[in-house]
Amino acid sequence: MKKIKPVTILLTSLIFLFPALVLAAGQYREINTSQGKVIVGMDKEKAYQTFGAPTLKEASLWYYAGDTDKFFVSFSDNPNISLYPDFYQSVVGVPLEFKVFLDLPELGIRDITKDVQLIFDRPEAVKLTGAGVIIPKRAGEYSVLATYKGFYSNPLYMQIKESQGSQQQEKEQLLSIDILPYRSIVTPDSAIDFVALGTFFDSNLNKYSVRDLTGDAAWFMRLPPNRNWGKSQQRRLYFLEKGQAEILAKYKTTESFLQRVETRDKTDFFGKRLKHLLILPEAMTVLLDSEINIRVFGTYYDNSVMELTPEVKWKISNPDILESSKNGYFFTKAEGVTEVTAVKDGLEGLPVKVAVVNKSAHFLDAVPLTASEQEDTSSRDTLNQIKEKLEKIKNDFLIKKKELRNIVILPKSLELGLGEEGRLAATGIYNDGSSSDLTVLGSWGILDKSIATISGGKVNSTSVGETNVYVEFKGVRSEYVRVVVGGPRLVSLLLTPQSLNLPRDGKAALKVQGNYYDHSQRDLTGQVSWGVEGAAVVQIENGVLRALKFGQTKVFAEYFRIKSNTASIHVILTLGWLLKLLAKIMLAIFLGVLTACGVLYLLAENKRRKLRSLRNNPREFLLGLHENAVELISIFGLRYNAFTFPLLYAELVKQKFMIKNDVFLNFSTKFEEAKYSRHNLEDIDVVSAVNDYNNFFEKLCQDQSRLLSFYRYCLALAHCRPITIISARELQR
Numbered sequence: 001m002k003k004i005k006p007v008t009i010l011l012t013s014l015i016f017l018f019p020a021l022v023l024a025a026g027q028y029r030e031i032n033t034s035q036g037k038v039i040v041g042m043d044k045e046k047a048y049q050t051f052g053a054p055t056l057k058e059a060s061l062w063y064y065a066g067d068t069d070k071f072f073v074s075f076s077d078n079p080n081i082s083l084y085p086d087f088y089q090s091v092v093g094v095p096l097e098f099k100v101f102l103d104l105p106e107l108g109i110r111d112i113t114k115d116v117q118l119i120f121d122r123p124e125a126v127k128l129t130g131a132g133v134i135i136p137k138r139a140g141e142y143s144v145l146a147t148y149k150g151f152y153s154n155p156l157y158m159q160i161k162e163s164q165g166s167q168q169q170e171k172e173q174l175l176s177i178d179i180l181p182y183r184s185i186v187t188p189d190s191a192i193d194f195v196a197l198g199t200f201f202d203s204n205l206n207k208y209s210v211r212d213l214t215g216d217a218a219w220f221m222r223l224p225p226n227r228n229w230g231k232s233q234q235r236r237l238y239f240l241e242k243g244q245a246e247i248l249a250k251y252k253t254t255e256s257f258l259q260r261v262e263t264r265d266k267t268d269f270f271g272k273r274l275k276h277l278l279i280l281p282e283a284m285t286v287l288l289d290s291e292i293n294i295r296v297f298g299t300y301y302d303n304s305v306m307e308l309t310p311e312v313k314w315k316i317s318n319p320d321i322l323e324s325s326k327n328g329y330f331f332t333k334a335e336g337v338t339e340v341t342a343v344k345d346g347l348e349g350l351p352v353k354v355a356v357v358n359k360s361a362h363f364l365d366a367v368p369l370t371a372s373e374q375e376d377t378s379s380r381d382t383l384n385q386i387k388e389k390l391e392k393i394k395n396d397f398l399i400k401k402k403e404l405r406n407i408v409i410l411p412k413s414l415e416l417g418l419g420e421e422g423r424l425a426a427t428g429i430y431n432d433g434s435s436s437d438l439t440v441l442g443s444w445g446i447l448d449k450s451i452a453t454i455s456g457g458k459v460n461s462t463s464v465g466e467t468n469v470y471v472e473f474k475g476v477r478s479e480y481v482r483v484v485v486g487g488p489r490l491v492s493l494l495l496t497p498q499s500l501n502l503p504r505d506g507k508a509a510l511k512v513q514g515n516y517y518d519h520s521q522r523d524l525t526g527q528v529s530w531g532v533e534g535a536a537v538v539q540i541e542n543g544v545l546r547a548l549k550f551g552q553t554k555v556f557a558e559y560f561r562i563k564s565n566t567a568s569i570h571v572i573l574t575l576g577w578l579l580k581l582l583a584k585i586m587l588a589i590f591l592g593v594l595t596a597c598g599v600l601y602l603l604a605e606n607k608r609r610k611l612r613s614l615r616n617n618p619r620e621f622l623l624g625l626h627e628n629a630v631e632l633i634s635i636f637g638l639r640y641n642a643f644t645f646p647l648l649y650a651e652l653v654k655q656k657f658m659i660k661n662d663v664f665l666n667f668s669t670k671f672e673e674a675k676y677s678r679h680n681l682e683d684i685d686v687v688s689a690v691n692d693y694n695n696f697f698e699k700l701c702q703d704q705s706r707l708l709s710f711y712r713y714c715l716a717l718a719h720c721r722p723i724t725i726i727s728a729r730e731l732q733r
Helices: 006-013 044-051 363-371 382-400 575-612 618-636 646-656 663-676 683-701 706-718 728-732
Strands: 020-023 029-033 036-040 061-065 070-074 080-084 087-091 099-104 108-111 117-120 126-130 133-136 140-148 156-161 172-180 184-186 190-193 195-202 207-212 218-222 230-232 236-239 243-251 259-263 274-280 283-287 291-293 295-300 305-307 313-316 322-324 329-332 336-344 352-357 404-410 413-417 421-423 425-430 435-437 443-446 452-455 458-461 465-473 481-486 490-496 499-503 507-509 511-516 521-523 529-534 538-541 544-547 551-559 567-572
Touching: 036 080, 044 061, 080 140, 099 140, 133 156, 172 243, 172 274, 184 190, 195 243, 195 274, 207 291, 274 336, 295 336, 313 322, 329 352, 404 465, 413 421, 413 458, 425 465, 443 452, 452 465, 490 551, 499 507, 499 544, 511 551, 529 538, 538 551, 544 567, 575 618, 575 706, 618 646, 618 663, 618 683, 618 706, 646 663, 663 683, 683 706
Parallel strands: 036 070, 087 156, 184 259, 283 352, 413 481, 499 567
Antiparallel strands: 020 029, 029 036, 061 070, 080 099, 099 108, 117 140, 126 133, 140 156, 172 195, 190 236, 195 207, 218 230, 218 243, 243 259, 274 295, 291 329, 295 305, 313 336, 322 329, 336 352, 404 425, 421 458, 425 435, 443 465, 452 458, 465 481, 490 511, 507 544, 511 521, 529 551, 538 544, 551 567
């Protein structure tokens, strides 16, 4: 059975470099690249004692090519310029991505790719498309140097062949098969419907495609340590007992990548929440001015699988090379190398590499290399690779009779979150200065197995705490390495509800659930910080959402730089809110009217008290009482003229208000007597006048219809005029 990884196809035409500075044992440093590691900061004596004699040797650069490792050792007290890779073999038109590093003894290593100048022995044979990318234009063998401030790098040797576009190849080739759902977790007696996705390449159309091979593939499952595969023609596989299972799909002669399933007593994740994004094809080499299609498939925690291509947000590392269209389609604009990834619900998939070449280059020349004899001679089965590795190490001991002096474990300290896995590597140092990888061959031990377990360098954390591990081989034991297991690491935040309609001035409770690496959950509502995307129509305090104004917005929670999903909030107009608003308006009006009436009443009552205070002076009291009566009658509709005689005005009042008796005429007579006579008025005169006054206004305000009476009382109140000055009961006293 044969597996062809799409990444292998791309790597045969391009060499991608991802340098990372790593602190190594002792005082030297290591630069890890796809071409191997480069060690700097070590003198030649130390390098010879540690690694032995080099395979190739130059003045300032030694090259080691061991059975398990290939690396360089660079010696220089002056600034060292390193150009990677140092050798490149491909065809015309295929881009090469390179890196240039500056090594300063005191300042360390930094990337200066954008700052260097390149010197070619055949400048006409290459094309520079930007910092870090070379495109060969002609076949041949030539070299390049990088120069920086008067210093020169090591040479990069390039061996370029002509394109063999006419070579006979299969019309369509299956490059790889991927299985979903990704790393499922189920309970015993559960079943999963798996999906097999095949990545194809059509050499006639120069086109990649992804197709569903679920129904056409054969399915296999095994439960380690059992190495035998159980075969099934159905994609639905059943998991009856707790443990780890491995799933494999096969279509014709091509096998898929392994997919693992864990069966446990219970699963801690509920609801349809996104777990993983798979972006296909994983790597592409395409022509300039062409259209390509990239698809995205999502695995959810309920083990369902959906295509999410139209729903994701795309990220392109170099938009000058690739332009995004709709539904996963992209257009190639310029030669070079770029990365594309997809994001949905805060989850980002692994980026895919896209290499764009000129139409004059036939990138399919790289495809036969993946099926060459060189690849067929080494098995792709992981178990066989481990066995071969063990045999080589054993043969080294039997034939060369090396003596193991020391065992070094890297890293020197390992920190894990609860439920996480980590890896340690063991290297054996021998008396002749050589070294071998003893990670698999050595016997690992741990002091406290309740905190973590270790096997083959793989550390599995089981509880919070600190312990030490070691490795032993042929009676030689390494120094202890500290392993610290902390609390479970927060993986994601889930904000609920994810959609909410809220009335104006309404309130609602939000909840934030933290999902941790050990599959546990915690309520973090009171500990997160809140954010609003869009209009500030809501306010959030301690998980309580309050609507401020009408509109639409999105809110999210954040905790230790981990952002939750967004929740859509709509503040809408509701009948209940309208009724509540109307009730508030009516209450405000009522309170306003009540307040105004209270003020007017107090003013009228003040005038009443002033008139009452004149009772001891009958003449002034009768004059004031008549003045108040005339003002009230004017308010009620009959204006008083200063030139009208009081008795004549009394007759007009009788006619206007249709009063049958002469009470107002009698009252007016008493007024004239008080105004024009000079004799003393007695209390009997005051009582008579007040009785006539009260009888008149009783007829005018009380013996009418209720509406008219209420209207006249309101008019009097509005003008701050009291109607009753002294009641009949008070007169009797």
